[in-house]
Amino acid sequence: MTSQFFTYNKGKVIQALRYHFITRKEIKIMMILVNIFAIVSAALFFFKKISPIAFLISAVLWFALMIIFWFILPIMIYRKSATFKxxxxxxxxxxxxxxxxxxxxxxxxxxxxxxxxxxxxxxxxxxxxxxxxxxxxxxxxxxxxxxxxxxxxxxxx
CATH class of the missing domain: 2.30.29.30 (Pleckstrin-homology domain (PH domain)/Phosphotyrosine-binding domain (PTB))
Known part of the structure; x- marks a missing residue:
């Protein structure tokens, strides 16, 4: 079976790369651990067991990882690969x-x-x-x- 000629749509490729990253076992584990860390730090902050700066650092860490896996990595790979063009x-x-x-x-x-x-x-x-x-x-x-x-x-x- 032969397909027709095709090109890659940037938005769809970036979405496919996101799927690739979030299905990797090591990334899933890391995201789960970071989410648990963020939830625990929120709970500790709520019960006044940690300072606001510690909670802020955990929130920034969580936010940075989500941005990296959702935006930065897929865009970097798309730009580096001539295949998609x-x-x-x-x-x-x-x-x-x-x-x-x-x-x-x-x-x-x-x-x-x-x-x-x-x-x-x-x-x-x-x-x-x-x-x-x-x-x-x-x-x-x-x-x-x-x-x-x-x-x-x-x-x-």
Whole structure:
């Protein structure tokens, strides 16, 4: 199955990168711990066990981490990657996944992918926990999106 040519929409890519970050185990754990820390510091401040400055520091820490994971990291990765500014076509068959543009093509056997995740606008194809490729769902017309989903689910365990 071959998709139509597609480009990346900046807003949707940034949203997909947010999905990537918040689904990472280490980031989830860190966010949970920071939220617990913020709740505990709020409770201690309410019961007058800590000073206002300690509560303020915990609130600033929480706010800074949320800004970093929600805005700064996705925008930095988007800006660094030339991939998101190119025009591609994806091909899926029984043996491999191929991506091509005007300058050439690159294929990967399905065994090179470790996992697959789906977000509202993209299929995330992971080589490992940090290396991945995102394919817009818009690249597949009509029922081809459902076919692509089936192929990804079958081929990527």
């Amino acid at each position: 190119d025009r591609f076509k994806a091909s899926l068959d029984n043996n491999e996944f191929t991506i091509e543009n005007d300058r050439g093509s690159r294929s990967w056997p399905w065994t090179d992918f470790s996992t697959m995740m789906e977000s509202p606008h993209f299929f995330h194809l992971y080589f490992d926990t940090r290396s991945f490729f995102i394919i817009p769902k818009e690249a597949f017309e009509g029922d081809d999106e459902h076919e692509a989903r089936k192929i990804f689910a079958q081929k990527i365990k």
